[in-house]
Amino acid sequence: MMTDQGIARTALLNKVTTALEKAGRRFVVFSDVVSDPPVEVVEEALAFTRQKGAGAVIGLGGGSSLDAAKGLAVRMVSEVPLREYGDGKPVEGPIAPLYAIPTTAGTGSEVTRVSVITDTVKKEKMAIRGEHLAPLGAVLDPELIAGIPASVAAETGADALTHAVEAYVSLNSNPITDALAIAAIEMIGKNLADFVADSRNREAGLKMLLASCLAGQAFSNGGLGLAHSMGEPLGSYFHLGHGLACALYLPVIMEFNLSEAQYKFANIARALGHGIDNLAQADAADLSVKAVKDLFREIGLPKNYREAGIKNFELNPQMVDDVFPQFSTTCNPRKADAKEIEALYNALA
Ligand SMILES: [Fe+2]
Structure with missing residues (x-):
């Protein structure tokens, strides 16, 4: 073992x-x-x-x-x-x-x-x-995750949500990965805050384990996106945990991608509990970003580098270069050039 x-x-x-x-x-x-x-x-x-x-x-x-x-x-x-x-x-x-x-x-x-x-x-x-x-x-046994600290529950949960969202809107997605991803998003929306508030909550813990497993199947077949390929260099250059890096970039990358997968982002808003039936698709899609930001705020995740403990963020140009060779980048629904990646990195400074 x-x-x-x-x-x-x-x-x-x-x-x-x-x-x-x-x-x-x-x-x-x-x-x-x-x-x-x-x-x-x-x-x-x-x-x-x-x-x-x-x-x-x-x-x-x-x-x-x-x-x-x-x-x-x-x-x-x-x-x-x-x-x-x-x-x-x-x-x-x-x-x-x-x-x-x-x-x-x-x-x-x-x-x-x-x-x-x-x-x-x-x-x-x-x-x-x-x-x-x-x-x-x-x-997958909720007894084995009962008692994990709230920060770990929040960061790992954010990683799972990022897997599900990125796999769902990925250019490499298919109807099977879509079904897995949207089910994971819904489960995370309903259970992550309860699990972070009390990791001994068995029901919430089991749902988070299942959601993480579904999201794992979704992204290992459907691919990921820029939140992961930008988070990787951030993690190595600034020694930031993987889940935290995902939590920082997911809302920014969703906003960047909105125009390319509006229908799917509207579905994400619905899966995260928003009524969207009377909304124009663009407005419903916008709501998905708000839903993720609200959830991350509720579970105490940082929204910029300073809150994540990075005092003086200065972009190392290598971090931009490191984004392009990654498979996740090729799956992102909106293509980004070096200038755009730079701007996305700096958006959280
Ligand atoms: Fe991840």
Whole structure:
């Protein structure tokens, strides 16, 4: 089982290991996963796995533990170094049997076919991709997210909403990803504020886990957009968490995209609880931005860099260049040039 020290110190790990013991399963625990897991941690876990003779992997934790578990499951059957996969080589063969137990409701990693591992030599994050990276099974249990801090519930929830909204309006979307995404948006609209107010609210917790899972399926097939491709460089240059970066950019990017997917943005407004039947489509679409801003304000998320803890934001031109090679950028419904990306970055200063 791959997890981190934070979880190993809580009763959470015990809950899961007790269930495994009851089921008569033999297991060993590797609890040294760190956030933005580096290649070295996966290699350390691999040595541990080989020493203990483990044949399958359970990722228990947030996005980092699940990413590390995926990396480990790849390396357990492949001699190819993760860096080669990070350079674009797809993971071809089956990987070691992999299961996911998320302890946050946001990444959707339990259904995605990607693992993000940090290359400490190049000092960059690499995406390892392949059909086989999707876990064989996942446990979505609200008991495992009960008690997470409000800030974590808010930021991971914002990530899930950003997945759903970006997948819904993506140029790569299709009727199936649309259905998954709009269902996730509605569930998040109805449950995120309750979950942030009290993460022990089982009903809200379960709905957020489900929404995050639906959104994960939507974006891993339909793609994302500029909130993600601009959030990535912001996160690396200013050391800002992924969910926070998404929360900052989602409303701005929705506004930027409104004209290109008006009908869908009107549907988002409806899914977030606004009556739109008597409104012109453009006005209904506008309401979707207001609904997201209101929700983010209600759950205490920042609306600009200063509130997010970035005192003096100065745009590094590299952050603009970093946006273009990303697949998410190609899925965004409105094309943006470098000047527009620059303006979008500076809109939150
Ligand atoms: Fe995300």
